[in-house]
Structures are given as structure tokens and as C-alpha cells.
Amino acid sequence: MSHVLIVGAGAIGAFYGAILKRAGWRVSVVLRSEYQVVAEYGFTFTHSPLGDLSWRPDGVYRDGDVLTDAADYVVLTSKVLDDLDRGALLRPWLAPHSRIVLIQNGLDIERAVAEALPQHELISAIAFVGVSRTAPGELVHNSYGHLSLGCYPSGISDSVTALAQALEQGGIAAKAVDNVVRERWLKSVWNAPFNPLSVLGNGADTVQMLDAPGAESLVRALMAEVLAVASAEGHDFPPNLIDAQIAGTRKMPGYRNSMALDYLAGRPIELQAILGNIVDIAARHQLAVPHLQTVLTALRIRQWPAAQPV
Amino acid sequence: MSHVLIVGAGAIGAFYGAILKRAGWRVSVVLRSEYQVVAEYGFTFTHSPLGDLSWRPDGVYRDGDVLTDAADYVVLTSKVLDDLDRGALLRPWLAPHSRIVLIQNGLDIERAVAEALPQHELISAIAFVGVSRTAPGELVHNSYGHLSLGCYPSGISDSVTALAQALEQGGIAAKAVDNVVRERWLKSVWNAPFNPLSVLGNGADTVQMLDAPGAESLVRALMAEVLAVASAEGHDFPPNLIDAQIAGTRKMPGYRNSMALDYLAGRPIELQAILGNIVDIAARHQLAVPHLQTVLTALRIRQWPAAQPV
Structure with missing residues (x-):
């Protein structure tokens, strides 16, 4: 039973966190503005075709906290923006064995993270999901949810297979792909x-x-x-x-x-x-x-x- | 002393009308929404580097009026827009000998008018002028005023020369050009x-x-x-x-x-x-x-x- 830490859980993070939670994994989150409401009430899904996806993270952290319970997967689901240093965002939360998972849009978006944190296995995931945030800690899942994932720049590792299996167990289609690029x-x-x-x-x-x-x-x-x-x-x-x-x-x-x-x-x-x-x-x-x-x-x-x- | 009729006098029409008026020509206008105010007060320029350009048209007409005083030049200064039939706009105001003058922006903007009204001499003019409307019948002339004009598709006729001379006499640089295209x-x-x-x-x-x-x-x-x-x-x-x-x-x-x-x-x-x-x-x-x-x-x-x- 792996431990997943989702950094900056927006709508996408809250959704895939819910899926992994349903698979029985431990799932924690690092939050800023929604720290208080999620620490108190967890994530509330007011709608989903997959049933009630509301869930409570196993841990809720914020900047400056120290993670004693090392994460097997550290997941980043933020937007990819020019002024966002994703390496700096991830670094404080990584244990030596942590894999990094990017569930983000775009092309060639892995390179900056691979260069900043070369010692970690890097998994790249492409999500097809319609989910949006309606209030602090509150979300609507409208459609889809499937994703493709693989090692960057290529290959399928055991970590990829395990993550894909957990996502499938949680109720969505997750395809491990040999060439995610x-x-x-x-x-x-x-x-x-x-x-x-x-x-x-x-x-x-x-x-x-x-x-x-x-x-x-x-x-x-x-x-x-x-x-x-x-x-x-x-x-x-x-x-x-x-x-x-x-x-x-x-x-x-x-x-x-x-x-x-x-x-x-x-x-x-x-x-x-x-x-x-x-x-x-x-x-x-x-x-x-x-x-x-x-x-x-x-x-x-x-x-x-x-x-x-x- | 020629008679000029400016159809749909906006800021550009009011400006070049003022210049021709200063040259001693008779200048009339066809208006819609500003008919009343211009018929009563004429055009008021609140500012111009050329001095007071305010003027009263010799005739103020609107759709449906009949022009008894035939115009030597019928000038169109409107924007060139897809849904504006410039031939239809000009046709009611043309006497057999009237030249058409287009003081308009763009490229290949003469062709539609030449095809709609092939029996009239067509003069094309390119204006460099900063003038804007600030209220009904009220304008500000900020800068420039010079223009180039010539026969469409090419050549300089006596009508072009006479018009250029009048504009120069009115106080602006007007260059007759052999190849206006x-x-x-x-x-x-x-x-x-x-x-x-x-x-x-x-x-x-x-x-x-x-x-x-x-x-x-x-x-x-x-x-x-x-x-x-x-x-x-x-x-x-x-x-x-x-x-x-x-x-x-x-x-x-x-x-x-x-x-x-x-x-x-x-x-x-x-x-x-x-x-x-x-x-x-x-x-x-x-x-x-x-x-x-x-x-x-x-x-x-x-x-x-x-x-x-x-």
C-alpha cells in the first residue's frame, strides 16, 4: 500500500487522489489557500458519474511542514506556467526513493523537472478528465477520467505499472505506455x-x-x-x-x-x-x-x- | 468654383470639407444621424493646428432628398465594411458628369465602386490625418492632413489636378499621383x-x-x-x-x-x-x-x- 503525496491539489489532484484513495492507497496533500478547509472537511465532490468521490486525505500539509511519512509517489497536478519553478515546488517533499508523477498538460513539460531533480524516477501522465473546483475543497467531476502514463522519456517501470493498477482499481482506465512523449x-x-x-x-x-x-x-x-x-x-x-x-x-x-x-x-x-x-x-x-x-x-x-x- | 458633395460626412469628411470650403469651393453634405445638428450649427472644430476649421455646408441633405444643384465631385469618406454597399450609397447623388472621390483606407477598395458605377470618373485618395468626432457635429483635428490622389486605376486627370490644387489652397499638402494603387x-x-x-x-x-x-x-x-x-x-x-x-x-x-x-x-x-x-x-x-x-x-x-x- 503505497503513500502518495499530491502537491498543490487543485481539481485534478483532488480527483486522482480520490481514485487512489478508493484503491486503498494512502493519499496526502500539500495545500496553500485551501489548507484549513480541507484539513477540517476533506474534499467534497458534489457530483461524479463514478459515485461519491468525496474523501479525506491521510495527511494535510503546507509550506514549511516536514513530511515524516515519506511518499512513494509525489504527484504534481499544477498548471505549467513560465513563472512556476516546479523543481522548487517538489524538492521539499521528496524522499530519496520518491518517484515524481506529473499529471500536467503540454509538450516537453518533463524536461525542466528531470533536469532539476535528476535523481528521481520521473513518471509523466496525460489526463483526459473534466473536473472543476466550485468552492474551496468542493469539486464537480463532469466527465472522463482516463489517463496514459509512462516513464520519461520512455519505458514502463514497476512503479508505473503499480500506479496504473491502483488507478484502474480506483475505477478509471489507466494505460501504461512505453512512449509517453x-x-x-x-x-x-x-x-x-x-x-x-x-x-x-x-x-x-x-x-x-x-x-x-x-x-x-x-x-x-x-x-x-x-x-x-x-x-x-x-x-x-x-x-x-x-x-x-x-x-x-x-x-x-x-x-x-x-x-x-x-x-x-x-x-x-x-x-x-x-x-x-x-x-x-x-x-x-x-x-x-x-x-x-x-x-x-x-x-x-x-x-x-x-x-x-x- | 466646383461643387463638392460629401456623402456620410464623418470626421474625415468634415475635415476635407473644411479644407475645400477654405479654398472657396461650394461644399454640401449628405447626413443621417447628424442631419439636424449640422443643418442648424454646421461643423464645429474645437481644435486644429490649421486654425479654426469650423464651417457651414452650402447644402445639407439626407436620404430621399433630391439634389437640384449637381455635384462635380461626390466624395465618400465612410469606412469600407463588408455590409456597406458603397455603389448604392453614391448612386442617388450622382449627376452624369459627377466624379467619384474615395477618401478611404485599404487596398483594392476601388474595384467594387468602379464596377458598380463604371460610367463615372473614379478618383482614389489616401489620407494621412488625425481627426476625430467628439460629439454630434463636433470634431478635433489633431495632426497631419496631407493626402495622395489619382485616377483609378492610374493616371492624373484634370479633375484630379483641380481637386489637388483646391486642397493645397485650403492649406494641406495634396499630391496628385500617377499610380495611386x-x-x-x-x-x-x-x-x-x-x-x-x-x-x-x-x-x-x-x-x-x-x-x-x-x-x-x-x-x-x-x-x-x-x-x-x-x-x-x-x-x-x-x-x-x-x-x-x-x-x-x-x-x-x-x-x-x-x-x-x-x-x-x-x-x-x-x-x-x-x-x-x-x-x-x-x-x-x-x-x-x-x-x-x-x-x-x-x-x-x-x-x-x-x-x-x-
Whole structure:
């Protein structure tokens, strides 16, 4: 029975913590603003298709606390933002044998953590889950929950297998994958075009991004650039992938992705993790990605301080 | 002494009307919402570096009126918007000998009017002027005023010369040009990149569009695409033009262009006139303009109706 410590448990952390708790694992959390309410009441899920997911952590910690009960897995579920030093966030909570688990969005998001903490096994996980926080310590799980996980940069270790089994036992599909980086490229084929474009469109939904004049062509061009960079990195995908992604998106009713919702709510967006890293990798391969570059730079312009107040 | 009729006199129309009035020409206007106030009080300029520009039109008309006093020049100074039928707007006010004068922004904006009203001489004018409306019939002239004008598609007629002379007599620099289309391409090298990009940046100023990471490179790439399309149309410019435009922009304090101000004020933007027409011409030449295309399409996505209310 392993001990898992989730650092900065937001909605994603609270959800996967609940799943591992249902599998019988010990699960603790490190919190800031929600420390008091979670220490007192635990996490309350007001809705989930999986039944009542409410749970109480085995330990609730905050900055400066010392962890006497060493964690086998230290899980980070935060957003990946430029000004967040994830190595510094994880370091105080790691025992020598602790594995690090990143359940985070984006591409090439493992490297900074691997470089900061090279002595720890690093597990990368890609989550497909609709869960959101409605109040301090209170969450709604709307849909999905499955994830893919594997060692970074590749392989499936015993720790990965054990974690995947516990997640399955807790009630979700967890696939151990031999090449998690490839899985991130696959997810990026959709996310790198649609997420930042929705922000440029001031919260555009999928219908706008497919039906506006020229929009589907633009999305296809962005996807083709992502695939070209993936290929330069050694990850090739079937030629009909773009058609399949467009068709799949058209099948769903129009919706706003999480980056669009973050933008509309005034929260920071994971621009570098979702798009910037891909453009940087393209530059290392001297690959031209003019459509991706334009979307990225337009958003960087928006984020840059104005000379003139509005 | 010619008679000029300005249709839909906004700030630009009120300004050039004032200049022609100072030259001793008869100047009338066709108005909608400001009909009453202008009929009663004329146009009031609360500020101008040229002195008091306030003036009273010789005639004030509105839709449905019949013009008994035929106009030698019928001037249109409206924005160029997709849903505005400029031919229909001009037609009721034209006598057989009337020349049409377009003082409007954008590229390839003459063609629709030339096709709708082929029997009239068409003069195209490019204005460089900072003038804005502060209340009904009330204006502020901040800066500049000079313009270039010529026959569309090319040439300098006697009507052009007479109009330019009157404008000069009224106190501004008016240059009759043999190739007004080329002048529009030149102005587009700055406007087609900076104006729409400022809107994508939610009102970004020139400092943001040059100093954000990757921004100057993007502006240069957009300018290079405009120059490539211009060249395909037979208009070549000196190779150092981009450097000169960037250097000139850097010399000025950061400022928001008129499209950025329109966007921030919730007014419609001249997206097709400033950028869309250039992308359409590129397509006719089978020229790839991925940076321009991305900027254009991102704005079209923003303008497209959302499936999901925010």
C-alpha cells in the first residue's frame, strides 16, 4: 500500500487522489489557500458519474511542514506556467526513493523537472478528465477520467505499472505506455492548434474555429505543422490523423476548451507548455512553422505590457 | 468654383470639407444621424493646428432628398465594411458628369465602386490625418492632413489636378499621383501587419507589437508577405523598406492605430479592406501568405457567431 503525496491539489489532484484513495492507497496533500478547509472537511465532490468521490486525505500539509511519512509517489497536478519553478515546488517533499508523477498538460513539460531533480524516477501522465473546483475543497467531476502514463522519456517501470493498477482499481482506465512523449505529441495535434486559437478568438468555441471563413484550413495547417515537428522528433502518425481529428471535433457540439475557459475567467494560460515548446523544438530543427509562430506571437503581444494605458 | 458633395460626412469628411470650403469651393453634405445638428450649427472644430476649421455646408441633405444643384465631385469618406454597399450609397447623388472621390483606407477598395458605377470618373485618395468626432457635429483635428490622389486605376486627370490644387489652397499638402494603387500598396506595408495585429492583441500598441518576444520578426514576416503580393501585382519597392518602416515606428512613442481604437470602442473594423483583399489577391497569384492568413483567420474566428454563449 503505497503513500502518495499530491502537491498543490487543485481539481485534478483532488480527483486522482480520490481514485487512489478508493484503491486503498494512502493519499496526502500539500495545500496553500485551501489548507484549513480541507484539513477540517476533506474534499467534497458534489457530483461524479463514478459515485461519491468525496474523501479525506491521510495527511494535510503546507509550506514549511516536514513530511515524516515519506511518499512513494509525489504527484504534481499544477498548471505549467513560465513563472512556476516546479523543481522548487517538489524538492521539499521528496524522499530519496520518491518517484515524481506529473499529471500536467503540454509538450516537453518533463524536461525542466528531470533536469532539476535528476535523481528521481520521473513518471509523466496525460489526463483526459473534466473536473472543476466550485468552492474551496468542493469539486464537480463532469466527465472522463482516463489517463496514459509512462516513464520519461520512455519505458514502463514497476512503479508505473503499480500506479496504473491502483488507478484502474480506483475505477478509471489507466494505460501504461512505453512512449509517453509520443502520446503527448498525439494530444498536441489537437491542443496546440485549438487551445491558443480559442484564446486569440477571445474564447472561441470549436464551431467558430471550424466554421468561420478559412478557419478549418487554418486549423489543418496548424495541425500539419505540429505533425511536421513531431516527425522531426521521430514521431510519425498515420496520414489520415488530421481528417480524423477534424471529423471527431465536428461530431461534438461546439464547446470551449480549458484554455479558452481559463482566458475568459482571467486565469493564466499554459501558452509555453501547449504551444511555445513546440515552436522552440521546430526552431531547433530549423523547421518553419509560420502558422504556429503567428498564433504564439500574437498571444505574446497581448501579454506584453502596453506603452499606452487603454 | 466646383461643387463638392460629401456623402456620410464623418470626421474625415468634415475635415476635407473644411479644407475645400477654405479654398472657396461650394461644399454640401449628405447626413443621417447628424442631419439636424449640422443643418442648424454646421461643423464645429474645437481644435486644429490649421486654425479654426469650423464651417457651414452650402447644402445639407439626407436620404430621399433630391439634389437640384449637381455635384462635380461626390466624395465618400465612410469606412469600407463588408455590409456597406458603397455603389448604392453614391448612386442617388450622382449627376452624369459627377466624379467619384474615395477618401478611404485599404487596398483594392476601388474595384467594387468602379464596377458598380463604371460610367463615372473614379478618383482614389489616401489620407494621412488625425481627426476625430467628439460629439454630434463636433470634431478635433489633431495632426497631419496631407493626402495622395489619382485616377483609378492610374493616371492624373484634370479633375484630379483641380481637386489637388483646391486642397493645397485650403492649406494641406495634396499630391496628385500617377499610380495611386502603388501608393495604396506602400501604405499597406505598414497597415496590413500592424492594424489587424493590434486587434488580435486586444488593442496592442506599437511598442507591444515590436518588443514582445518574436513580435518584430512576425511584423517583418507580415510585411515581407505584403511586399511579395505587391510584387506579383507589378509593384516593387526598395529592399530596405521593411527596415525603414520598423525604424520609423520605433522612433515614435508607442501608440494605438485607428483599427485598435475602433476595436476598443466596439466599432466595426475594416478587416477585409486592410487585410482580406491582400490575402485574396495572394490567392489569385497562388502565393502562400501564411502569416497574413493566420492573422486574418483568427480575427474571422472572433467575428463568427459562437455556438455556446459565454
